[in-house]
Amino acid sequence: xxxxxxxxxxxxxxxxxxxxxxxxxxxxxxxxxxxxxxxxxxxxxxxxxxxxxxxxxxxxxxxxxxxxxxxxxxxxxxxxxxxxxxxxxxxxxxxxxxxxxxxxxxxxxxxxxxxxxxxxxxxxxxxxxxxxxxxxxxxxxxxxxxxxxxxxxxxxxxxxxxxxxxxxxxxxxxxxxxxxxxxxxxxxxxxxxxxxxxxxxxxxxxxxxxxxxxxxxxxxxxxxxxxxxxxxxxxxxxxxxxxxxxxxxxxxxxxxxxxxxxxxxxxxxxxxxxxxxxxxxxxxxxxxxxxxxxxxxxxxxxxxxxxxxxxxxxxxxxxxxxxxxxxxxxxxxxxxxxxxxxxxxxxxxxxxxxxxxxxxxxxxxxxxxxxxxxxxxxxxxxxxxxxxxxxxxxxxxxxxxxxxxxxxxxxxxxxxxxxxxxxxxxxxxxxxxxxxxxxxxxxxxxxxxxxxxxxxxxxxxxxxxxxxxxxxxxxxxxxxx
Numbered sequence: 314x315x316x317x318x319x320x321x322x323x324x325x326x327x328x329x330x331x332x333x334x335x336x337x338x339x340x341x342x343x344x345x346x347x348x349x350x351x352x353x354x355x356x357x358x359x360x361x362x363x364x365x366x367x368x369x370x371x372x373x374x375x376x377x378x379x380x381x382x383x384x385x386x387x388x389x390x391x392x393x394x395x396x397x398x399x400x401x402x403x404x405x406x407x408x409x410x411x412x413x414x415x416x417x418x419x420x421x422x423x424x425x426x427x428x429x430x431x432x433x434x435x436x437x438x439x440x441x442x443x444x445x446x447x448x449x450x451x452x453x454x455x456x457x458x459x460x461x462x463x464x465x466x467x468x469x470x471x472x473x474x475x476x477x478x479x480x481x482x483x484x485x486x487x488x489x490x491x492x493x494x495x496x497x498x499x500x501x502x503x504x505x506x507x508x509x510x511x512x513x514x515x516x517x518x519x520x521x522x523x524x525x526x527x528x529x530x531x532x533x534x535x536x537x538x539x540x541x542x543x544x545x546x547x548x549x550x551x552x553x554x555x556x557x558x559x560x561x562x563x564x565x566x567x568x569x570x571x572x573x574x575x576x577x578x579x580x581x582x583x584x585x586x587x588x589x590x591x592x593x594x595x596x597x598x599x600x601x602x603x604x605x606x607x608x609x610x611x612x613x614x615x616x617x618x619x620x621x622x623x624x625x626x627x628x629x630x631x632x633x634x635x636x637x638x639x640x641x642x643x644x645x646x647x648x649x650x651x652x653x654x655x656x657x658x659x660x661x662x663x664x665x666x667x668x669x670x671x672x673x674x675x676x677x678x679x680x681x682x683x684x685x686x687x688x689x690x691x692x693x694x695x696x697x698x699x700x701x702x703x704x705x706x707x708x709x710x711x712x713x714x715x716x717x718x719x720x721x722x723x724x725x726x727x728x729x730x731x732x733x734x735x736x737x738x739x740x741x742x743x744x745x746x747x748x749x750x751x752x753x754x755x756x757x758x759x760x761x762x763x764x765x766x767x768x769x770x771x772x773x774x775x776x777x778x779x780x781x782x783x784x785x786x787x788x789x790x791x792x793x794x
Contacts, residue, residue: 316413316415316418316422316423316426316523316524316525319415319524319525320524320525320528321334321415321525321526321789321790322334322790323494323497323498323499323526323528323529323532323789323790324494324496324497324790324791324793325493325494325495325496325563325788325789325790325791326496326563326565326566326791326793326794327563327564327565327566327618327685327791327793327794328562328563328564328617328618328717329618329619329620329621329717329719329720329721329791329794330719330720330791330792330793330794331718331719331720331791331792332381332382332716332717332718332719332788332790332791333382333416333789333790333791333792334382334415334416334417334418334788334789334790335378335382335416335417335418335488335786335787335788335789336418336420336423336488336786336787336789337374337375337378337417337418337419337420337486337488337785337786337787338419338420338421338468338485338486338488339367339371339375339404339406339419339421339486340361340363340366340367340371340486341421341465341468341469341481341485342363342465342469342471342474342481343468343469343470343471343481343482343483344361344363344366344481344483344486344778345361345362345363346469346470346471346477346481347360347361347481347483348360351480354508357483357484357777357778357779358777358778358779359777360777361774361775361777361778362774365773365774366774366775367401367404368398368401369771369773369774370770370771370772370773370774370775371486371775372398372401372404373746373747373750373770373771374724374770374782374785375404375412375417376391376394376750377718377724377746377749377750377768377770378417378718379412379414379417380750380753380754380760381718381719381760382414382416382417383414383415383416383417384760386412386413386414386417387412388753388754389754391750391751391754392754406419406421406422406425406461406464407421407422407425407461407464407465415525418525418789420485420488420515420519421464421465421468422464423519423523423525424464424467424468424515424518424519425460425461425463425464426460426523426524427518427519427522427523428460428463428464429460430522433518433522434456434460434463435456437467437514437515437518438452438455438456438463439452440514441455441467441511441514442455444510444511444514445478445479445480445511446479447478447479451478466478467511467515468481468482468485468515469481470482480508482508482509482511482512483778484508484509484512485512486778486780486785487559487778487780487784487785488785488786488787489558489559489613489783489784489785489786489787490502490504490509490512490557490558490559490576490611490784491512491513491515491516491558491787492516492520492558492787493558493561493563493787494563494787494788494789494790495561495563495569495589495594495595496563496566496594496595497529497532498529498532498533498534498592498594499520499526499529499532499533499534500534500536500556500558500561500585500588500589501513501516501517501520501533501534501535501536502516502536502556502557502558503536503554503555503556503581504555504557504576505553505555505557505575505576505577505578506576509557517535520533521533534588534589534592534594536554536556536581536584536585536588537554537584553578553580553581554578554580554581554584555576555577555578555580555581556571556577556578556581556582556584556585557576557577557611558787559572559576559610559611559612559613559614559780559783559784560572560573560574560576560577560582560611560612560613561585562612562613562617562618564618564680564684564685565680565684565685566595566793567595567596567597567684568595568596568597568598568599568680568684569589569594569595569597569598569599570598570599570600570601570612570676571585571586571598571599571600571601572600572601572602572603572611572612572613573600573601573602573603574602574603574605574609574610574611574612575605575606575607575609575610575611576610576611577611579602582600585598586598586600586660590660590662593662595662596661596662596663597659597660597661597662597684598659598660599657599658599659599660599670599676600657600658600659600660601655601656601657601673601676602655602656602657603615603630603655604630604655608705608708608709609630610779611784613713613714613783613784614708614711614713614714614781615627615630615631615673615708615713616631616673616677616713617713617714617715617716617717617723617783618717619694619715619717619721619723620720620721620765621681621685621686621687621689621720621794622681622685622687622689622690622691622692623691623692623693623694623721623739624677624681624691624692624693624694625693625694625695625696625712625713625715625723625732626673626674626677626693626694626695626696626713627695627696627704627705627708627713628693628695628696628699628704629701629704629705630655630673631655631672631673631674631693632672632673632674654672655672655673657669657670657671657672657673657675657676658670659676674693677691677693678691685794692739694732694735694736694739695732695735696708696712696713696729696731696732697712697729697731697732697735698731698732698734698735698738699735700731703730703731704731707728707729707730707731707732710726710728710729710772710776711725711726711729711776711779711780711781711784712725712726712729712732713781714780714781714782714783714784715767715781715782715783716781716782716783716785716786718760718768719760719761719763720794721741721764721765721766722760722763722764722765722766722768723766723767723768724768724770724782725767725768725769725770725781725782726769726770726772726775726776726781727745727769727770727771727772728772728773728776733767733769736767740765741765741766741767742765742766742767743766743767743769744766744767744768744769745768745769746768746769746770746771747771749768770782
């Protein structure tokens with residue numbers, strides 16, 4: 314089944330409105346071919362066990378998304394699907410038994426759809442082969458492959474199952490980074506690392522050619538390099554124009570946060586601000602510069618939103634430093650924590666003077682009160698319950714990288730025990746997905762009735778990839794708050 318005839322409504326005005334449609338990509342065979350010597354080049358910290366990641370972890374994510382977004386695809390079939398889990402045909406794009414949802418949308422399906430067009434297949438294959446340095450004969454061989462098989466090759470880098478012809482793109486499971494939906498526009502990324510170039514190419518071809526997005530072609534925004542960028546000296550991060558979706562958050566219809574991080578440069582943020590204002594997409598953009606450290610990577614590894622007035626975040630990076638009373642002499646010579654203090658500048662369309670914030674907490678309080686009009690006190694749930702060393706350990710395994718299915722109902726990893734404690738202390742229910750799915754199946758729990766709940770997902774292999782469920786989702790439509 315293809316999505317060639319499907320239509321979609323594109324609109325995301327917050328991080329927490331009820332999720333109705335998103336783009337995802339399930340772990341493919343390319344992840345199982347990442348080798349230790351290339352792991353960091355391909356932006357992985359470790360090699361993963363693919364079958365465990367799929368069957369024991371990511372498949373639960375798919376089932377949960379379907380119960381919330383497209384229950385007709387799964388309700389009444391859970392026992393059948395689980396009994397056939399060995400062959401996993403329900404999860405395989407291109408297979409006749411694939412779930413094929415137009416709400417939980419698999420990127421590989423969209424690629425296969427557009428490759429049915431002969432001209433697109435030739436052009437996209439030529440572009441991929443140019444990036445990967447393929448021979449002309451291989452290029453012709455690929456052009457003549459069936460679309461479903463060619464889509465797999467473009468993602469996994471492999472022909473005939475194990476014959477690798479170029480590198481995989483294992484980071485495609487982090488679908489948010491290829492772009493971000495802002496109101497009824499999509500802002501495409503410019504990746505910082507060469508390992509993600511093919512992802513961006515595939516995303517462009519999908520968005521500009523798939524019927525699913527036909528009504529929104531004029532609303533696709535592409536960031537250009539600065540004028541005469543090719544004459545700039547050096548290759549410093551700040552000088553390159555890069556931007557990834559994990560550094561972009563739509564916190565209200567008129568307000569977007571853009572992070573400057575390990576992956577998004579100041580130049581990239583600058584171009585994005587100009588583009589969003591020029592196209593009247595929003596009237597407020599806050600640029601948040603965090604330290605360029607692998608620990609943080611994107612701003613959504615430092616904080617994400619749970620409710621209008623509730624945020625989960627890394628306390629050590631987010632709170633304004635209090636002056637030290639009677640400091641010891643050594644404190645004047647030690648490395649200052651303030652070196653890692655975020656810089657926060659808010660720009661308003663048409664106003665020359667920006668607004669400054671002292672810390673991330675002040676920014677989030679302002680968003681809750683003034684953008685989302687929350688009457689309740691803004692609350693913070695801290696990574697590791699704000700206790701060293703658990704705060705840093707659990708932030709590393711994505712305690713702050715949560716996906717909201719609706720306001721107050723979020724997904725996170727089951728390994729971040731101290732953060733789970735912090736959620737409980739704030740009055741949240743905590744349910745493991747293995748407990749929840751049978752209750753959703755038998756009607757004991759209905760998704761629309763759930764409130765203030767942290768859903769825990771299995772994570773032993775997924776967490777090795779250094780991204781949580783916020784990273785593994787590109788929302789296309791959310792209800793307005």
